[in-house]
Amino acid sequence: PIASIYVAPFEVSTGTEDPSGEIAASLTRIRNLHVTRDDPGIVLPFADPVARQTYTLTGTFDGTSLTLALGGDGDWSERYTIRPGAESRVVRSIASDIAKDLGLRMPGERPDTAVPSAAWAAYLRARNGMANMPSAASLVSIRAQLADVIESARRFPQANAAACRVDLALYRETSEMGYFESAERYCNQALILDRQDPEVHVALGGLYRASGQLDLALSSLELATSLAPFSTAALRELALTLDKRGDFAAAEVKLLKALEIEPNGWRNYHELSGLHFRAVTTHRPRTTTISKWPCCQTTPGRSTTSVRGYSESLIESDANFDSALNRPVTTTMEEP
The missing domain is CATH 1.25.40.10 (Tetratricopeptide repeat domain)
Structure with a gap:
């Protein structure tokens, strides 16, 4: 990983749609760049940082003029004009400009495949x-x-x-x-x-x-x-496949990596909780204790309601794993 960009919600005029989501989606196409919409104040205790350099992309948009700035380890800024019907072209141009500024590669797009x-x-x-x-x-x-x-x-x-x-x-x-x-x-x-x-x-x-x-x-x-490498969807699918093959430890590693990348992603907690529950109900060894994770470390003033809600539910599930072994287990439908 070379760099990580947190795309913050943009300041927009009343009645104007925030284009930050579309820009974040386009930035994910840049190789070796981690893009997140998660609050960077949420920290999980992993040994290595996700990336060596971190940036925050902020912007203001009045419906026509979009001003962007990279904070953190960078000082890039630029202004763009977005006219109706040209939004996709401008977004691709923004991603290309940021990739160039960071010295990263933006995959090419043939004119006949432009969406x-x-x-x-x-x-x-x-x-x-x-x-x-x-x-x-x-x-x-x-x-x-x-x-x-x-x-x-x-x-x-x-x-x-x-x-x-x-x-x-x-x-x-x-x-x-x-x-x-x-x-x-x-x-x-x-x-x-x-x-x-x-x-x-x-x-x-x-x-x-x-x-x-x-x-x-x-x-x-x-x-x-x-x-x-930063696709949490790919990591989750890979974990589910490894689990289906019976490789619990490898599946757990992939889900923990997804949590490192996307600590506010509810699907990561959902799949990890399910993985641990299946491990217990099938008498497989479990290598991580969810209740000991300090999942909610924050800097002052930052909200982590979504992370706290999921982590607390997982802690309760973790506490009930042993008692679950003593109850009849109903058969659950697997994928057809």
Whole structure:
């Protein structure tokens, strides 16, 4: 890791949409750059820092003029004009300028694969919906959103990969083979469009795992983590696959790495809690005691409500692990 950037919420005029999320998503394409929306005051006690240099990207936006500045280890600043219909082009330009300033590489994009701004924004909205533990009904709605995105932007590998993951989630919810077959089609199309995009390989790994092809799943997910070392989605999928193979210790390492990268990510706590519960109910050894983690260290004045809520629930679960062994264990549905 070369550098880490915290993208803070921008100051925007009343009624103006904050573009910081779209810029953060574009920055994640820069190799060797860790991008986070988490408050940097939240610190977990890991031996090594995520990156050698840390920056904070701040901005002000009045609906047309966007002023950005890199704080921390850098002093870069720039002003951009964003006109309707040109948002996606400006965001890509911002990511390229920041990569150049940091001496990092921004993967090239051929003109024929550029995604229209409206499609990119709709894709980000759908992806945000996927991040919020969606219900089956919400997944159906997100699926329709992504279908519209793909219809308007045929050469959009990330949208096809996201559609694959949504269909896999619906397959797990319903056991309907139609969703699995649709996931295969979306994943194949994503691979045709871009075999070097980490999101594509995260989707492919999930597809292989759902079909029971664990070796192929591991291969795809290890490639995803090598292409995007800071992708917590890839680390979580890799951990789930390792756990399904019975390698609890390796799965735990991947989830702890995801926590290091994204300490406010509720999915990281959710998957780690589930991993430890399965370890206890199947009498596998557990190497970490969640209740001893100082998960909520902060600097004065910073809020960690979300982290504290999840860590407290995990501490309670940890305290009940031993008693769980003495209760009848109900059978849970695994992935079909």
